[in-house]
Amino acid sequence: MIAIVDYGAGNLRSVAKAIEKLGYSYLVTAEPERVLEAEAVILPGVGAAGEAMRSLERLGLVAPLRQVIAEDRPFFGVCLGLQLLFAATEEGGGERCLGIVSGRVRRLPPGLKVPHMGWNQVGHKIRHPIFQGISDEANFYFVHSYYGEPEDSSLVAGETEYGIPFCSMLVRGNLVATQFHPEKSGELGLQLYHNFLLFGGVRRG
Amino acid sequence: MLTKRIIPCLDVTAGRVVKGVSFVQLRDAGDPVELAALYDREGADELVFLDITASSDERRTMVDVVAGTAEQVFIPLTVGGGLRSIDDMRLMLEAGADKVAINTAAILEPSLIRRGADKFGSQCIVVAMDAKQVAGAPYMASLSNPSPRWEVYTHGGRRPTGQDAIDWATKAVSLGAGELLVTSMDADGHQTGYDLELTRRISEQVEVPVIASGGAGTLEHLYQALVVGKADAVLAASIFHYGIYSIRQVKEYLAQRSIPVRL
Numbered sequence: 001m002i003a004i005v006d007y008g009a010g011n012l013r014s015v016a017k018a019i020e021k022l023g024y025s026y027l028v029t030a031e032p033e034r035v036l037e038a039e040a041v042i043l044p045g046v047g048a049a050g051e052a053m054r055s056l057e058r059l060g061l062v063a064p065l066r067q068v069i070a071e072d073r074p075f076f077g078v079c080l081g082l083q084l085l086f087a088a089t090e091e092g093g094g095e096r097c098l099g100i101v102s103g104r105v106r107r108l109p110p111g112l113k114v115p116h117m118g119w120n121q122v123g124h125k126i127r128h129p130i131f132q133g134i135s136d137e138a139n140f141y142f143v144h145s146y147y148g149e150p151e152d153s154s155l156v157a158g159e160t161e162y163g164i165p166f167c168s169m170l171v172r173g174n175l176v177a178t179q180f181h182p183e184k185s186g187e188l189g190l191q192l193y194h195n196f197l198l199f200g201g202v203r204r205g
Numbered sequence: 206m207l208t209k210r211i212i213p214c215l216d217v218t219a220g221r222v223v224k225g226v227s228f229v230q231l232r233d234a235g236d237p238v239e240l241a242a243l244y245d246r247e248g249a250d251e252l253v254f255l256d257i258t259a260s261s262d263e264r265r266t267m268v269d270v271v272a273g274t275a276e277q278v279f280i281p282l283t284v285g286g287g288l289r290s291i292d293d294m295r296l297m298l299e300a301g302a303d304k305v306a307i308n309t310a311a312i313l314e315p316s317l318i319r320r321g322a323d324k325f326g327s328q329c330i331v332v333a334m335d336a337k338q339v340a341g342a343p344y345m346a347s348l349s350n351p352s353p354r355w356e357v358y359t360h361g362g363r364r365p366t367g368q369d370a371i372d373w374a375t376k377a378v379s380l381g382a383g384e385l386l387v388t389s390m391d392a393d394g395h396q397t398g399y400d401l402e403l404t405r406r407i408s409e410q411v412e413v414p415v416i417a418s419g420g421a422g423t424l425e426h427l428y429q430a431l432v433v434g435k436a437d438a439v440l441a442a443s444i445f446h447y448g449i450y451s452i453r454q455v456k457e458y459l460a461q462r463s464i465p466v467r468l
Contacts, residue, residue: 013275013299013300013301014275014279014301014303017275017276017279017301018279021276021279046325046326046328046329047325047326048326113412113413113414113437114412114413115327115328115383115413115414116207117328117383117384117414117437118207118208118209118210118250118414118437118438119207119208119210119250119467120206120207120208121206139208139467141280141281142207143281143328143383144328161206162207183279184279184280184281184303185279185280186245186279186280187279189279190279
């Protein structure tokens with residue numbers, strides 16, 4: 001069973017439909033116990049980081065999420081779900097996040113339209129089975145105003161250019177996180193979820 | 206590099222596509238779900254559903270259309286037409302829409318933009334505006350009249366508001382709109398090209414993406430809207446529905462002219 005974490009931060013239905021289309025069963029849940037017993041956890045999210053953190057705290061989800069990742073169980077963070085992994089974000093005048101990945105979340109530089117919205121290329125920075133069937137510089141769908149900057153650059157699996165090059169995908173063991181939305185990126189987005197679940201050893205059905 | 210988006214718009218009434226043609230690939234050209242899936246396969250970057258009846262008893266039908274599309278199509282979907290409240294927005298977003306477009310309701314009650322953005326995030330809130338050049342002013346800027354003006358209309362272009370389009374665009378963004386869908390009423394339906402000046406002025410004025418709408422008739426028109434009009438995306442209905450061009454053709458043409466597109 002795959003737990004899709006529901007903490008009131010949108011686009012759950014799209015993620016759920018994508019997982020369903022791939023033939024996996026899932027549970028949309030806010031219960032810490034369900035998250036802890038899941039084979040894989042997906043943390044989606046759009047909206048404000050500060051509000052999202054407060055929701056996770058209120059629902060008692062902070063410790064379970066840290067535990068799932070500490071045990072290196074398959075975990076996928078999407079968009080805000082990537083940013084929340086960092087120690088802190090510049091958003092909202094500075095907010096503390098989960099502190100699972102060292103580094104911080106910064107605002108996209110001025111001079112270009114914000115949010116960065118639309119299809120942009122993800123360049124592969126590592127060779128990894130997560131990219132199976134996905135060519136270097138393939139397009140994925142982005143909607144965001146902030147980006148995560150890991151201290152350890154070896155965690156950067158995918159890089160995208162928007163005024164500056166930024167980390168659009170990070171991989172650390174079974175932890176995968178994307179700044180783009182695979183569930184809105186057509187066939188290649190589905191392929192990415194498929195790869196994540198396949199290499200995470202999650203059973204279909 | 207961020208690519209320019211090509212967005213087909215489907216006008217839907219009572220659960221059926223309005224100006225559909227008989228695509229040979231489709232069993233039922235009037236079925237919005239089937240047409241959406243076709244556009245997705247052809248390479249559409251996003252889809253817009255516009256509910257043109259928007260009577261409250263038919264809203265339910267639109268929810269089913271959105272839900273049916275979200276089952277099969279994994280690209281962004283915007284829904285607009287007759288949305289008047291946070292509850293209306295929530296209904297569409299929960300059905301599977303990624304963004305909601307508000308037009309008349311935003312003018313009548315600008316705080317709806319702020320409340321929607323606070324509730325669902327700015328990236329969900331598209332403010333759509335219908336603008337018409339003020340009579341007497343030349344269609345394009347010239348030395349004799351360097352400042353053409355455009356007025357915003359509501360109720361499907363039937364009611365003038367007295368609001369200046371550039372001012373309204375600025376205000377909508379300051380209230381939290383994450384994207385603007387700008388339709389030129391002068392150009393819409395004529396297939397003689399987008400209103401490039403209107404599009405450019407708004408695009409240069411705001412920091413959020415602008416979708417140009419109204420007037421597409423040729424491939425060159427789409428190119429001009431992106432280059433001269435500085436639009437981030439182009440929306441078109443007729444040229445796709447009547448099969449004049451396929452989305453694939455549009456993208457290959459733009460790529461040839463060095464516009465970054467997703468092929």
